[in-house]
Amino acid sequence: MATPDPSITTWEGIGHGGGLYEQGYIGMAHGWSTGIVSLMSNYVLGVVPTTPGLETWILRWAKGRVGTPQGAIEVHWTLGEDAMSVHLTVPAGTKVNVQVPVKKGQFVLLNGEQIEALIEEGYVNIGDVKSGVYTADVRQRGSVACKPG
Structure with missing residues (x-):
């Protein structure tokens, strides 16, 4: 996570020095910013979901x-x-x-x-x-x- 605050998900953008990007005029929890999580799971770890919610998967x-x-x-x-x-x-x-x-x-x-x-x-x-x-x-x-x- 980009912040120690547990109430905020992965930030959409992080400014220079770790502060808010664009002075906070953008969404702080944009879904696209977490796309790397599924990419890492599928293409590095090899976990491939076969049903929604990863109830079943292939490795x-x-x-x-x-x-x-x-x-x-x-x-x-x-x-x-x-x-x-x-x-x-x-x-x-x-x-x-x-x-x-x-x-x-x-x-x-x-x-x-x-x-x-x-x-x-x-x-x-x-x-x-x-x-x-x-x-x-x-x-x-x-x-x-x-x-x-």
Whole structure:
């Protein structure tokens, strides 16, 4: 929000220095100013409504980036019918414990190489992954395992 006042929604315009735009001669709660909320939900987070009011919705992918002093952590995942792909950028000087959700009969490839690990509580624990760019693919046994391109 552009103001700490909880009685006001997102402002239509904010002037230089954070004050009122045009000395307050415009609407303070114009609906168009909140369009970014739905855009971010649909095109960054991947939440797509299927009924009014988001009573039902679809999530097939999500994408995000978190800045750190070491560089950006980037994550992008997609879901298919029997597959999932997680694309991950780990900045230099950091490491991550990657845990990928799997179901019975699925296996995990990390950059095209099958991971040998036990499934614990529905996840394969890839362990401490050092800096670099990775793709973890979850595949159904019996499906074609292709290396990510």
